[in-house]
Amino acid sequence: MAKQLDYNTMREIFTRFRNSEPEPKGELEHVNVYTLVVAVALSAQATDAGVNKATRKLFEIADTPEKMLALGEEGVTEHIKTIGLFRQKAKNVIKLSRILVDEFGGQVPNSRAALQSLPGVGRKTANVVLNMWWHYPAQAVDTHIFRVGNRTGIAPGKTVDVVERAIEDNVPVDFQLHAHHWLILHGRYICVARKPKCGACLIKDLCPFEEKTI
Template sequence: MATQLSYHMIHQIFSRFHALEATPKGELDHVNAYTLLVAVALSAQATDVGVNRATRALFAQVQTPQQMLDLGEEGLIAHIRTIGLFRNKAKNVIRLSRILVDDYAGEVPSSRAALQSLPGVGRKTANVVLQMWFGLPAHAVDTHVFRVGNRTGIAPGKDVEVVERALEDHIPAPFQQHAHHWLILHGRYICTARNPKCGICPIRDLCPFEEKTA
């Protein structure tokens, strides 16, 4: 685990990320806040590509919590069988849809606490929705963000909560909103778990990772 980088170095790193892609986007397909919430909940232990493949026909038919309830659990399962843990995820999606209809007039709340109270919605899922839909500077720490945070020294920590706090504390304010996506995309395509592509890394000269590859 690298030591915490200085403010100046972190500013340089995110300046480069911004120069390469000023407004990075998430890769989960969705049409509104509700379909985003469902997609993120389905993406646990699954790939975005796999989730998008499963939800393409689903979201053409279902775009609101009430429409999901009308579809029903078995109808949902028919769409998402290719996603890991699909039965448990289907139960949670139906349960959270019922709560949204009954308690939130069918709308997705913009509160982290309210989101986390929904079945199958943890802090990471809540943070993704807050960042992607509501534009809040929330940091969802998945395996990619955790790895990049530690390798680079942007946000070192032994667990996701420590890394999340470090991201909140050390990333300069102008970069907070898009930091999550810059880090996740960097971890997904450049700073991979195995055989990181250090040779084409835009921040290689700023990164303290000791096992840099050619």
């Protein structure tokens, strides 16, 4: 685990990220905030590409909690059976849809606590929704961000909560909105787990990672 980088280095790193990708986007397909919640909940222990493949037809026929309830658990299961843990996820989609209808008038709430009250929605999922839909500078720490944060010194920490706080505390505020997307994309395509592509890295001269590849 690298030491926390200093402020000037952090500014330079995120300036490079922003210059390369001024408006980074999440890769989960959705048509409204409800389908975003469902897609992010389904993405746990699954790839975005796999979730997108499964949800395209699902969201064509069920893009509201009411329509999802009408489809039923078995109907949801049929659409998402290519995704890991699909049976439990189908149960959660139906349960969260019922709660949205019964307790929130069919609307997705925009507080972290309310989002986390939904089955299958943890802090990471809530933060993704708050960031992507309501443009709140929430930091959703997944395996990519955890790895990048620790390798680079951008956000070192032994737990996801510590890494989340390190991003909030140390990334300059003008980069906070897109920070988690830049870090996810960097971890997904460049700073990969086994053989990081250091030769193609925008920040290789600023990164203290000792096991850099050529």
